[in-house]
Amino acid sequence: MKTMQSGLIRWRTILRSAGFALLLTGIAPLFSGPAWAIQSHPAPEGLYAHQLAHFLFIVAMALLSYWLQVNHFTVQRGWRLIQVSCLLFLVWNGVAILGHWSEEMLPAGVLLGNSDWGQRILFQGNPAAYLYFVLKMDHLVCVPAMACLLLGIRSLYREALKERGPSHG
Numbered sequence: 160m161k162t163m164q165s166g167l168i169r170w171r172t173i174l175r176s177a178g179f180a181l182l183l184t185g186i187a188p189l190f191s192g193p194a195w196a197i198q199s200h201p202a203p204e205g206l207y208a209h210q211l212a213h214f215l216f217i218v219a220m221a222l223l224s225y226w227l228q229v230n231h232f233t234v235q236r237g238w239r240l241i242q243v244s245c246l247l248f249l250v251w252n253g254v255a256i257l258g259h260w261s262e263e264m265l266p267a268g269v270l271l272g273n274s275d276w277g278q279r280i281l282f283q284g285n286p287a288a289y290l291y292f293v294l295k296m297d298h299l300v301c302v303p304a305m306a307c308l309l310l311g312i313r314s315l316y317r318e319a320l321k322e323r324g325p326s327h328g
Contacts, residue, residue: 216248224245
């Protein structure tokens with residue numbers, strides 16, 4: 160009975176915290192200013208640093224994927240999913256690097272408007288514009304990578320709960 164009561168108290172605490180977080184999330188935009196979250200690279204130094212970060216992310220994901228394989232962690236479902244997420248993040252970073260490069264290769268006048276949600280592309284038979292458009296679909300690789308990471312962590316968590324036994328979970 161005591162463990163059931165502590166479990167209920169724990170769930171109440173979690174629900175209160177979640178409710179408070181949702182309340183803050185709903186109220187915060189009313190009192191905040193512009194975030195200016197769109198990242199552009201007008202000067203070459205910003206683009207170089209950003210491209211270098213993508214490259215280092217590729218190296219990190221390749222090393223982690225290799226390490227998971229060599230150390231036989233991938234026998235567990237959770238680690239296999241994390242390895243798949245590493246490989247997808249690796250591909251995503253490669254696509255992102257090429258996307259940034261293709262943007263720099265576009266002739267003047269192909270991109271209309273500011274670099275935000277309202278930007279338009281004038282294709283007019285320009286292969287570089289088509290390449291840029293396809294490479295900007297990098298979220299089609301990044302979102303599955305994040306999903307695999309989440310599913311992998313969740314699988315490892317559930318496995319850890321099973322190992323602890325019913326009295327701890």
